[in-house]
Amino acid sequence: MSHSAAAHAVPLARGALPVVGHAMALVRDPFTFPSSLPEYGDLVRIRLGPQTVIMTCDPELTRSMLMDDATFDKGGPFYDRAREASGDGLVTCPHRLHRRQRRLCQPAFTNERYGDYTSAMIATAEELARSWHHGQIIDVNDATVLLTMRSMVKAMFATRLSPAVERQMVDDLTVATGGIFRRMLTPPRLNRVPTPGNLRYNQAQARLRTTISDAVISHRAALAGQDALIAVLLNSHDPASPEALRALSDNEVAEQVLTFFLAGAETTANLLAWTLYELSRAPDTQERLHAHTAGVLRGRPSSFTLLPELTYADHVVTEALRMYPSAWFLTRTAARDTRLGDAPVPAGTMLAYSAYVIQRRPDLYPDPHRFRPERWEGRKPNRSTYIPFGAGARKCIGDRFAHIQATLSLATMTTLWRFDPITDRIPRPAVHATLMPRGLQLRVVAHDPAQTVIPPGPPHRR
Numbered sequence: 001m002s003h004s005a006a007a008h009a010v011p012l013a014r015g016a017l018p019v020v021g022h023a024m025a026l027v028r029d030p031f032t033f034p035s036s037l038p039e040y041g042d043l044v045r046i047r048l049g050p051q052t053v054i055m056t057c058d059p060e061l062t063r064s065m066l067m068d069d070a071t072f073d074k075g076g077p078f079y080d081r082a083r084e085a086s087g088d089g090l091v092t093c094p095h096r097l098h099r100r101q102r103r104l105c106q107p108a109f110t111n112e113r114y115g116d117y118t119s120a121m122i123a124t125a126e127e128l129a130r131s132w133h134h135g136q137i138i139d140v141n142d143a144t145v146l147l148t149m150r151s152m153v154k155a156m157f158a159t160r161l162s163p164a165v166e167r168q169m170v171d172d173l174t175v176a177t178g179g180i181f182r183r184m185l186t187p188p189r190l191n192r193v194p195t196p197g198n199l200r201y202n203q204a205q206a207r208l209r210t211t212i213s214d215a216v217i218s219h220r221a222a223l224a225g226q227d228a229l230i231a232v233l234l235n236s237h238d239p240a241s242p243e244a245l246r247a248l249s250d251n252e253v254a255e256q257v258l259t260f261f262l263a264g265a266e267t268t269a270n271l272l273a274w275t276l277y278e279l280s281r282a283p284d285t286q287e288r289l290h291a292h293t294a295g296v297l298r299g300r301p302s303s304f305t306l307l308p309e310l311t312y313a314d315h316v317v318t319e320a321l322r323m324y325p326s327a328w329f330l331t332r333t334a335a336r337d338t339r340l341g342d343a344p345v346p347a348g349t350m351l352a353y354s355a356y357v358i359q360r361r362p363d364l365y366p367d368p369h370r371f372r373p374e375r376w377e378g379r380k381p382n383r384s385t386y387i388p389f390g391a392g393a394r395k396c397i398g399d400r401f402a403h404i405q406a407t408l409s410l411a412t413m414t415t416l417w418r419f420d421p422i423t424d425r426i427p428r429p430a431v432h433a434t435l436m437p438r439g440l441q442l443r444v445v446a447h448d449p450a451q452t453v454i455p456p457g458p459p460h461r462r
């Protein structure tokens, strides 16, 4: 089957420019452009620089692609760049390397483990929320990135890195995640030119690797009997693999930890940032969240055990993930000649899917651009039409980690504070591997000033 056979079967989205194709539309308007794609049908072609990608717009076709991860393997513009950043870790590795890695990493993401991680998540959210003062204007991206990074560091290493190392890691991760997406849109040879941006990206990558490798090596002995995520990885054992591959090597552990940071920190931070943004614009929803959460917690800190009762916070997070699925553009490569629905898909074809495209379809979600946590009352997300964490064997391993972290952090923050807008302006999404609300600032207002420790001081800034 030739590439042109597939090309004729699938329409090309309008507006492709010479050289860049649809890349500008995607970067300039990452919300509107993808939402328009289902107009073309179940599948549509878009051009990103020199590459043509088939985008799935239909939930069932997207699911068929995701469930057959041997045929629709990790690859395509996003993963080719991401692989340069995190090697063959769990997110990026091809199908043939995947199952062993997944089996070895899975023990770090079980129910028993979440009990341990949540104390780190809650302590970090408390610490951040109590560092604010009444009336303070906070930079929401800075706050949420620091929050998720810090609690991941605690959950992974069961320790705190020094503030300087932690700050450097946050900065490096931001440069790394931003770089992966930008590089996807530019021809590979330009990524090798020593521009200041490329140099900064390479430096951030190299520093991240060194920091994490050092932490793995220096913690191996100390962590052997602990509950930290990294200790679980270091001790993990896979009887289904050949003898020499039964455990993860130090290098592999470092690679997976870097992978978890790249896959989990900014995504969860974005989710929280957009959640706070939507809450700030919906005073009734925010009030309902506060009242419900305060009623469940009754002055106690939030906890893993109370999680099942925090139902409204859960609906808020579920709705935010519908409207703002952080991993919004993901790619695949066809490993062999195949079909998707009626369309022939020759080996080597690049494909993409976006939870954003599916989850903002008006035929699937009435009034799709409105934040309505109530739509989840008495309703479970559908496995085809709600895919913020993907589906199939490559589904997010950190889905519960992220959901729990977002729910408990939100409960902790909104018990103490209300978040008020300081402008009517709608924040433009900054296009990264995830979409963050660029420059979003909110004012924190104490529900009960007596409950919050109010140290005077400068606004919280990175």
Ligand code: HEM
Pocket: 090, 091, 092, 102, 259, 260, 261, 263, 264, 265, 267, 268, 271, 325, 326, 327, 330, 331, 387, 388, 389, 390, 391, 393, 394, 395, 396, 397, 398, 399, 401, 402, 403
């Ligand atoms: C709101 C937060 C998050 C979102 C929206 C998200 C989304 C996703 C999505 C959509 C995928 C599938 C990618 C694909 O189909 O190509 C994925 C995979 C993955 N995610 Fe997440 N993720 C989040 C948080 C996390 C966290 C906290 C971690 C780790 C602690 C994590 C680790 C991973 C890993 C390792 C994979 C690859 C799994 C595999 O291929 O076996 N993610 N994530």
